[in-house]
Amino acid sequence: MSLNIHYKEDFQNRHIAPNEADTAEMLQTVGVNSIDELIEQTVPTAIRLKQPLNLPAAKSETEYLGALKQTSLLNKVFKSFIGQGYYDTITPGVILRNVFENPGWYTQYTPYQAEIAQGRLQALLNFQTMVIDLTGMEIANASLLDEGTAAAEAMFMQYSTRKSQAAKKFFVSELVFAQTIDILKTRANPYGIELVIGSHLDFVATEDFFGAIVQYPAGNGEVFDYKDFAAELHNQNIKLTVAADILSLTLLTPPGEWGADIVLGTTQRFGIPMGFGGPHAAFFATKDEYKRSIPGRIIGVTIDSHGDYALRMALQTREQHIRRDKATSNICTAQALLAIMAGFYAAYHGPKGLKAIAERTHGLAVSLASTLKNLGYEQLNSAYFDTIRFDLGDLKGGIHSGCLDNEINLNYVGNVATISIDETTTFEDIRLIARIFAKVKAVAADQVEVIEDVETVIPSALQRTSAYLKHPVFNSHHSEHEMLRYIKSLEAKDLSLCHSMIALGSCTMKLNATAEMIPVTWSHFGRIHPFAPADQVLGYYSIFNELDKWLSEITGFAAMSLQPNAGAQGEYAGLMVIRAYHHDRGDFHRNVALIPASAHGTNPASAAMADMKIVVVKSLENGNIDVEDLKAKAELYKENLSCLMVTYPSTHGVFEESIIEICETIHANGGQVYMDGANMNAQVGLTSPANIGADVCHLNLHKTFCIPHGGGGPGMGPIGVAKHLVPYLPGHAVVDIDKGKSISAVSSAPWGSASILIISHAYIAMMGADGLTNATKYAILNANYMKARLEQHYPVLYSGAQGRCAHEMILDCRSFKAFGIEVTDIAKRLMDYGFHAPTVSFPVAGTLMVEPTESEPKHELDRFCEALIAIKEEISEVENGTLDKVDNPLKNAPHTVAVITANEWEHAYSRQTAAFPLPYVLERKFWPSVGRVNDSHGDRSLICACPPVESYLEEIVP
Known part of the structure; x- marks a missing residue:
């Protein structure tokens, strides 16, 4: 038996969950022979990268942490x-x-x-x-x-x-x-x-x-x-x-x-x-x-x-x-x-x-x-x-x-x-x-x-x-x-x-690997003041320079600003850079932002903060941008057009075939293209914002690049820009990072939440070009596998030209309203099955937007699909009268342990149906700690501090 003395562990196999056997089964379910065939059917050929990403060879966890330890010592505490x-x-x-x-x-x-x-x-x-x-x-x-x-x-x-x-x-x-x-x-x-x-x-x-x-x-x-x-x-x-x-x-x-x-x-x-x-x-x-x-x-x-x-x-x-x-x-x-x-x-x-x-x-x-x-x-x-x-x-x-x-x-x-x-x-x-x-x-x-x-x-x-x-x-x-x-x-x-998996569309709840997280608390990163002299922070500068170079390669842009410390902050920074570019050219009148009706809600909010006038572009019935409406409005506002804000793949989870034409239309009318990077997890290694025609893009590092969500923050939203916009990237009043014509700062610290940039640096370094590209491919495979399993139970609202979704899909639950079931009922019932709901009623009211990510194994995808299928069967029982329209497991969800173990049970369905609807739930039950929360009651009598213990009863109970 020959022995491989050069073997080293491949980090991408830890990050990307499906194994070879699972992949084969999933491809069969999807109806393709290979992942590459699926990608060909999903990502338009016109926007595909011609060359693989030019990134350093992937490091193992041990190699990376050893090298990073030496880098950290370049910082003087x-x-x-x-x-x-x-x-x-x-x-x-x-x-x-x-x-x-x-x-x-x-x-x-x-x-x-x-x-x-x-x-x-x-x-x-x-x-x-x-x-x-x-x-x-x-x-x-x-x-x-x-x-x-x-x-x-x-x-x-x-x-x-x-x-x-x-x-x-x-x-x-x-x-x-x-x-x-x-x-x-x-x-x-x-x-x-x-x-x-x-x-x-x-x-x-x-x-x-x-x-x-x-x-x-x-x-x-x-x-x-x-x-x-x-x-x-x-x-x-x-x-x-x-x-x-x-x-x-x-x-x-x-x-x-x-x-x-x-x-x-x-x-x-x-x-x-x-x-x-x-x-x-x-x-x-x-x-x-x-x-x-x-x-x-x-x-x-x-x-x-x-x-x-x-x-x-x-x-x-x-x-x-x-x-x-x-x-x-x-x-x-x-x-x-x-x-x-x-x-x-x-x-x-x-x-x-x-x-x-x-x-x-x-x-x-x-x-x-x-x-x-x-x-x-x-x-x-x-x-x-x-x-x-x-x-x-x-x-x-x-x-x-x-x-x-x-x-x-x-x-x-x-x-x-x-x-x-x-x-x-x-x-x-x-x-x-x-x-x-x-x-x-x-x-x-x-x-x-x-x-x-x-x-x-x-x-x-x-x-x-x-x-x-x-x-x-x-x-x-x-x-x-x-x-x-x-x-x-x-x-x-x-x-x-x-x-369990958290299949939130647009949120990309993927693995936050331990090896990525460990360095954040090292003293040579944690105990550094943001205004420390430059010669004391060479370790941080090394990480910033590499991350800038790597993210620029991934996006196709000329340079990054690592300062914005949230996705919405990145949007705002990107728009302010576009604004500065127009003003520097004397085009102070260019203040119209075209925003598709399907856009993230942060887009118009950020545009309003940048004092832009918002013009909404229609969507077609298939969810795509109405190109004719976009062309008409770009022409109508061409004298004042500042930019288009576009998410790609779209918020509907589709690679729109017309994206290059859309970007060319904006440029022809004097505008810039701002791309929302929320869905970058479906782009990395396959296409890029610059390849599509964007001028600016923010990256949600807390999505695509593995910084964890932290229960609602921290996030990081750096922006990448084309060469002509580099001079306008944010500067800082205390630390000189001026690019020549920099806008003033958008965050307090020069590099935003600098210590968590290490997480994304680790992810890219350990994945390498192949790993990052494979992560994108598997994000698309996992989503299309779930689509294939669920679409016979829930209509999938939008698909690409060949029937594929990108890395996420929208399940249409609106028809259930006819017999009293709201999408919120499905979200709450999923808790009884041990899952967090997908994104509810965004971007379309009455829907669920599902994104599995590449980090989830097939058996977890199956658990989630089985839960949704079982819930659909419960909905059918409400529809046909087997379950009462008011007293049913969906309307009463979630069921707490106190409810299940109470002496009295007055529902027509069983306690087992309520708490353990599928066999797997019994193995590792997660109990919601309260029943369905009453939002309107709290808003009518707002209490936003800890009530005194003795007043809980008199203040809380009606």
């Missing part, structure tokens, strides 16, 4: 005192291991199916409660992308709710963080909002202002008393936004107590690694009167079908999928996983623990300031929390080099240095900094006495007196055992990819 919105922190081990590194939490989907998402909904409700308490406001959302984009959302919310349409000015304190001001510029520009940047001490309120924003503490560390400023604004009907440091609010008077209308910031300090910029969960709190204008998701309390306490996403009619360009919220703007971690951090430490951390942070800052004062340095801040400030003059060079020699980073603006203390700072760190400052003045180290007996420098008028985090959830889990059990109790209520 200096002790960071830079601050400016980013701080080193300690992630409690119980949260690191059981949430951040746990697929039971990070592979969950956005909680649209509330009955199997009660755990993360409760964790997010905890987060909202924490934010409300610490800010002193009345309502909070369940997180936004980062502090800068939260500030932009606040500005737009104030703009859209202003009393006078003539008010077009927005005051920005010059002491707001530079990256936030940069994003405000980006968002203000399309709407003609005039930013007035200056000192709040000199500001004169006039009626042409609609809003203002200040930083608390200010960007230079000073803690100002803004009470009189807020009153002056309100006298002129001007709303005040406060960007606040959440840890400081345990010691400082919360903005809600001195006049803020909106309070926002980042919860990064609550146990989330810096990660060279993210991901981190922003918070956003406001007054109850603005609850229908607040951006993002809100988790609210309601009841289920049995009258018991339940949670769900509230006020969903604000979402862009429903209101499209009229949306007040671009809902794809959350960081659920990080918000959950921050909420758990607050619960683990409790109010006393958080205050102790804040007091120690403040105390070390006072200690260092006092020590340096004794050395002859003048501290410039009169009141501060964690940041002290010195004009170093001609001593700057010596101090700068001394700090670098000791692996310390301070923040420098000219000759002024700020030093920001954080949770990880030790007394020894203070001693070391003092010795560096002393050495420059020729003071011996043994003569430096660090001041230990310190008092607060926060004025009494600004010291917090109100209580916070009084709810039992923040006062019950301070030992690790208690915290571990609490986390696990919530995790057990949620269905994730750990349990």
Whole structure:
């Protein structure tokens, strides 16, 4: 027997689930002889790539992790005192291991199916409660992308709710963080909002202002008393936004107590690694009167079908999928996983623990300031929390080099240095900094006495007196055992990819491989400040450069911007790049966006944010774009045409044959083609956006490129652009990444949520060109196999020219309404079979959009098909009268363990039918933790914070 000594494990065989035997069976069911034959019937020949992808040879998991470890060591983990919105922190081990590194939490989907998402909904409700308490406001959302984009959302919310349409000015304190001001510029520009940047001490309120924003503490560390400023604004009907440091609010008077209308910031300090910029969960709190204008998701309390306490996403009619360009919220703007971690951090430490951390942070800052004062340095801040400030003059060079020699980073603006203390700072760190400052003045180290007996420098008028985090959830889990059990109790209520496939159309819930996830928590990636000097982050730069090159090869584009930190953010960035291109050519009038009726709801919402006029292009009965209507409208608006927004394959799951003609039509009329990359999983290695004719495309790295959804974020949405658009890619106010004519920033950090880019880098490196192409082929095979199995039970709404779907399909459930069954009933009944529903009523009301991905094995596809087929049989029994139209398993779904084990059972169908409808369910039953959730009840009496335990009955039960 000969032995293969060169064997190495092929990662694609771990990622792509169907084996050789399964593939043969599936091909037979589909009716083709090979996968290539299926691809020929599915992907139009005219758009197929002529050459395979030019990517490095695939690495095994061991090879990749070994190489990446060496790359990570190119990053220098200096002790960071830079601050400016980013701080080193300690992630409690119980949260690191059981949430951040746990697929039971990070592979969950956005909680649209509330009955199997009660755990993360409760964790997010905890987060909202924490934010409300610490800010002193009345309502909070369940997180936004980062502090800068939260500030932009606040500005737009104030703009859209202003009393006078003539008010077009927005005051920005010059002491707001530079990256936030940069994003405000980006968002203000399309709407003609005039930013007035200056000192709040000199500001004169006039009626042409609609809003203002200040930083608390200010960007230079000073803690100002803004009470009189807020009153002056309100006298002129001007709303005040406060960007606040959440840890400081345990010691400082919360903005809600001195006049803020909106309070926002980042919860990064609550146990989330810096990660060279993210991901981190922003918070956003406001007054109850603005609850229908607040951006993002809100988790609210309601009841289920049995009258018991339940949670769900509230006020969903604000979402862009429903209101499209009229949306007040671009809902794809959350960081659920990080918000959950921050909420758990607050619960683990409790109010006393958080205050102790804040007091120690403040105390070390006072200690260092006092020590340096004794050395002859003048501290410039009169009141501060964690940041002290010195004009170093001609001593700057010596101090700068001394700090670098000791692996310390301070923040420098000219000759002024700020030093920001954080949770990880030790007394020894203070001693070391003092010795560096002393050495420059020729003071011996043994003569430096660090001041230990310190008092607060926060004025009494600004010291917090109100209580916070009084709810039992923040006062019950301070030992690790208690915290571990609490986390696990919530995790057990949620269905994730750990349990079964999540066949969500347009969402691509594929494998998030452990090898891809492991490096994210390495210290040489996690403990890097986004504004660290360039020579300290060569490991990150290496990853960015390779990822840029690889994604450019995959898309066919000239370059990428890795900055947008969500898919919707990528859409917005892409449109702003197109806008800048037109403006640079003097075509300021080009502001019309053609958008097919079938488009993702985020498309018109993003176009509206870019101040484009939206013209809808009709769809044909077969779901395809009406090319004649598109040509007519392109001709009609050719003088003002900015772009077409198109998804490919289409939102209907079809490779439209006319796509090249469509793109050529837009170009012939002076427009650009923006391609929504939501369905890129059906393109990689077979075709590409550039090959089709697009000029810009965003990529959902949390879909095609394996970043997990995290229960509703993090996401990443980098954009690729053709050569003529490269100069306009987003820049940044702090780190120089300007491309020549760059638009201002769209995210707070230069490379967005940089640490999770490693996941996509790992996926591409381990799959290689063949693996990526095979993944696409198998995504198409799996979808067509399910189509072949299901289409005799459920009409498949749209197909390609040869009867094939792309990587997803739409099942038409509208005919069941004739005998009382809604598509929602099918979605809830699937929970009894152990599955999360496919995408419900999008893009067509009354349908299910199914996407299996390449990571699901045949037996899992079969389980899901058998569940849907069994549900169809139940529907038939309702139709023929065997099952009652009201009292049937679909209408009563989902069935909880409490219902199944109750002493009384009054239904005409059996308990076994309800809970164990197919034999496989008995083997590994997942129990929904609540009955069907009552959305309207919760919206009528909105509760978006944890109710007191003693009030559950009186507040929740009608």
